[in-house]
Amino acid sequence: xxxxxxxxxxxxxxxxxxxxxxxxxxxxxxxxxxxxxxxxxxxxxxxxxxxxxxxxxxxxxxxxxxxxxxxxxxxxxxxxxxxxxxxxxxxxxxxxxxxxxxxxxxxxxxxxxxxxxxxxxxxxxxxxxxxxxxxxxxxxxxxxxxxxxxxxxxxxxxxxxxxxxxxxxxxxxxxxxxxxxxx
Numbered sequence: 163x164x165x166x167x168x169x170x171x172x173x174x175x176x177x178x179x180x181x182x183x184x185x186x187x188x189x190x191x192x193x194x195x196x197x198x199x200x201x202x203x204x205x206x207x208x209x210x211x212x213x214x215x216x217x218x219x220x221x222x223x224x225x226x227x228x229x230x231x232x233x234x235x236x237x238x239x240x241x242x243x244x245x246x247x248x249x250x251x252x253x254x255x256x257x258x259x260x261x262x263x264x265x266x267x268x269x270x271x272x273x274x275x276x277x278x279x280x281x282x283x284x285x286x287x288x289x290x291x292x293x294x295x296x297x298x299x300x301x302x303x304x305x306x307x308x309x310x311x312x313x314x315x316x317x318x319x320x321x322x323x324x325x326x327x328x329x330x331x332x333x334x335x336x337x338x339x340x341x342x343x344x345x
Contacts, residue, residue: 219315227342284315302332
């Protein structure tokens with residue numbers, strides 16, 4: 163009888179010893195995920211993913227924003243802007259934008275115009291045409307700006323976005339990154 167118990171105990175310990183390393187290996191933490199791609203992939207994934215809980219963000223008539231603008235070919239290549247748009251007829255909006263050359267900088271330009279917007283769940287796409295005057299520009303101070311803004315809801319009343327535009331006839335390109343709120 164003692165022999166049977168000793169054999170059973172020995173087999174149990176051997177089984178436990180043989181299976182313990184296998185259990186340790188199978189419970190090892192998973193390897194970290196590989197990089198999902200480039201910055202461009204991250205941005206397009208951010209703007210193409212929709213959150214139905216934020217669908218009402220752009221039902222408010224007005225937006226107020228600030229942005230950092232890179233003006234290629236301008237006398238001030240980096241500018242801060244403050245802008246506001248207000249929907250007057252459904253998808254049609256009036257807008258105004260002021261740019262300055264820094265926190266204590268001078269006004270770079272002022273512009274105003276019309277925008278046409280389309281909302282898809284929590285993303286707002288606005289095509290706009292503005293007329294403006296560049297106070298810091300010595301060549302072609304009066305200009306027209308044609309551009310597109312893509313705004314993505316962050317919360318029920320805030321958003322972030324990017325924009326691209328062209329100023330003519332001076333042939334300046336404007337790249338923008340926005341944050342703002344709706345009212």
